[in-house]
Amino acid sequence: xxxxxxxxxxxxxxxxxxxxxxxxxxxxxxxxxxxxxxxxxxxxxxxxxxxxxxxxxxxxxxxxxxxxxxxxxxxxxxxxxxxxxxxxxxxxxxxxxxxxxxxxxxxxxxxxxxxxxxxxxxxxxxxxxxxxxxxxxxxxxxxxxxxxxxxxxxxxxxxxxxxxxxxxxxxxxxxxxxxxxxxxxxxxxxxxxxxxxxxxxxxxxxxxxxxxxxxxxxxxxxxxxxxxxxxxxxxxxxxxxxxxxxxxx
Numbered sequence: 318x319x320x321x322x323x324x325x326x327x328x329x330x331x332x333x334x335x336x337x338x339x340x341x342x343x344x345x346x347x348x349x350x351x352x353x354x355x356x357x358x359x360x361x362x363x364x365x366x367x368x369x370x371x372x373x374x375x376x377x378x379x380x381x382x383x384x385x386x387x388x389x390x391x392x393x394x395x396x397x398x399x400x401x402x403x404x405x406x407x408x409x410x411x412x413x414x415x416x417x418x419x420x421x422x423x424x425x426x427x428x429x430x431x432x433x434x435x436x437x438x439x440x441x442x443x444x445x446x447x448x449x450x451x452x453x454x455x456x457x458x459x460x461x462x463x464x465x466x467x468x469x470x471x472x473x474x475x476x477x478x479x480x481x482x483x484x485x486x487x488x489x490x491x492x493x494x495x496x497x498x499x500x501x502x503x504x505x506x507x508x509x510x511x512x513x514x515x516x517x518x519x520x521x522x523x524x525x526x527x528x529x530x531x532x533x534x535x536x537x538x539x540x541x542x543x544x545x546x547x548x549x550x551x552x553x554x555x556x557x558x559x560x561x562x563x564x565x566x
Contacts, residue, residue, distance in 0.1 A: 350383030
């Protein structure tokens with residue numbers, strides 16, 4: 318055995334170990350994406366109608382992407398253990414595609430954030446105007462107001478021009494204390510002002526998003542650029558394995 322080949326084998330072992338660990342982390346990322354996609358679909362389904370006027374495909378995209386990552390994560394482990402150069406290169410190509418997709422998605426979300434806010438304002442305002450207390454969008458509005466302790470679009474006065482106000486007043490989901498809110502109070506704009514939350518939901522949601530925008534961007538781009546680690550490891554391992562096979566010949 319040549320000295321250079323003896324030096325190459327420990328490097329290959331080290332690269333294989335690192336790439337296997339990376340594949341495991343990559344596989345876990347896929348499982349997390351599948352979980353988030355299913356959670357979004359079944360738990361946040363009603364709330365998506367407040368974000369966009371048309372049905373959102375985001376849960377299905379997340380689930381499908383997570384499934385692809387899980388499969389290629391397993392493929393990466395298999396390629397690493399087998400030590401086949403073409404498999405490692407194919408895995409590096411897939412990681413590169415994932416990197417570009419995540420980078421484009423992150424940049425698009427940052428660039429079009431104002432358009433997203435305007436769409437949310439339009440759809441949420443429409444949901445308040447057409448509120449009836451029974452359909453999915455109305456129940457979603459109630460859920461947002463209860464969880465975020467807010468009322469209306471900009472404040473409780475958004476309800477005064479809604480179709481529901483002449484019939485039922487301001488929804489009870491706006492109440493600071495439910496037991497202290499009577500139906501008569503909620504139909505009286507002056508009395509309701511003392512019983513409901515003062516802050517509007519649109520302002521609260523957008524302020525939370527903008528306040529955490531740096532964290533969201535950092536995590537998004539951090540995850541995206543982590544794919545380059547996998548690409549580098551796969552390419553380096555392929556190169557060393559190829560060089561080792563050449564020396565054997």
